[in-house]
Amino acid sequence: MQPRRQKRLAAVILVIALLTGAVAAMLYALQQNIDLFYTPSQLVEGLGKDKVKPVPGQRLRIGGMVVPGSVQRDPNSLKVSFDLVDTGPLVRVTYEGILPDLFREGQGIVAQGILVDATTIDASEVLAKHDEEYMPPEVAEAMKGIKHVPPSQQTTSEAPVKEGRY
Incomplete structure (x- = not known):
């Protein structure tokens, strides 16, 4: 050469x-x-046909509706915890900081944070939707035709109803 x-x-x-x-x-x-996006059901049950679940310590985003009556605030600090739901299981979100002005029970939110265990997220950021009509497409698809009845309001023979809107 x-x-x-x-x-x-x-x-x-x-x-x-x-x-x-x-x-x-x-x-x-x-x-x-x-940061991968999950709904509470996808987080607990797994994602895709292989039912792949995130591992503790993984950063992720989760979107769903804040369950009415689940918001608990620490009176001595800015710590707050609440439950999120979409079509099934509840996921607990803990957050320390000032929540957005639009945050309230029954409101759709997206939280970004770290997975602590299978049903608990330690959020570093919480975002609330801006108006009554908008919902992220992934959450809107997951929430179609779902009405959540909190366990405290269910009778023993009553299961979550899957009709209507949340």
């Missing part, structure tokens, strides 16, 4: 190696910033 061709080949290999390294470094850096 001629020296000129060897230099070109080395330059091409070097460029490909640098591009591969840059892409790998970007993917590694972005891996820590990816």
